[in-house]
């Protein structure tokens with residue numbers, strides 16, 4: 001299990017987060033009934049997934065979930081505003097530059113990848129679910145700089161490519177198994193996929209350390225930042241996510 005290990009100095013060391021950023025941060029978050037319905041829907045999706053995982057493998061359980069709910073976490077829904085606000089918030093954290101090669105790990109239906117298309121030369125979204133990938137491709141028709149691939153991040157082979165931006169949005173909690181050992185492997189893998197000076201944007205559920213999952217999110221993000229390859233450059237706690245931006249240390253600094 002992950003051992004609690006507090007990072008004493010949480011102030012990010014400014015390296016590459018030059019202003020302005022590529023998006024406007026949403027200024028308000030208004031909770032209406034339909035937003036509350038979003039959380040109920042997401043909780044239902046997680047419960048359905050847990051049941052499926054007890055009966056079948058990881059890939060098939062995600063496939064089954066996407067087949068039965070199409071958009072389990074309301075990523076593309078016009079009805080619920082949370083996800084759109086989250087994607088805009090994430091964009092507002094990224095330094096304003098043209099990204100060359102972006103990797104969206106666990107891209108789901110490709111919603112965040114599509115938000116990134118005006119800011120990148122090319123984007124690759126990978127997801128363990130074939131169903132999600134098929135739908136992401138369908139929803140991205142006409143966009144020439146985004147492509148999708150069914151792949152488990154643990155097995156993903158980049159064929160020598162490196163990325164100057166990798167995003168991992170609400171994926172960690174869905175990886176299995178997730179323990180200290182697999183997390184170390186994942187971090188090393190991500191670090192190897194990043195070009196020197198490349199950025200990793202990590203986001204997970206967070207509600208100001210009030211609930212247990214929020215505290216786990218803090219521990220997970222700190223774990224990434226303590227790796228020998230990554231340095232935290234910025235961190236934002238928003239309702240209801242924590243977003244941490246890290247930079248890949250250049251090998252000579254390692």
Ligand SMILES: C[S@@+](CC[C@H](N)C(=O)[O-])C[C@H]1O[C@@H](n2cnc3c(N)ncnc32)[C@H](O)[C@@H]1O
Pocket residue numbers: 062073075105106107108109111112126127128129132151152153154168169170171174175176
């Ligand atoms: C909650 S969704 C997040 C989707 C998207 N990142 C977003 O923010 O809208 C989690 C996604 O992670 C994918 N996933 C889970 N385990 C994975 C793995 N080992 N490799 C790649 N994708 C994975 C699932 O299929 C699912 O689409």
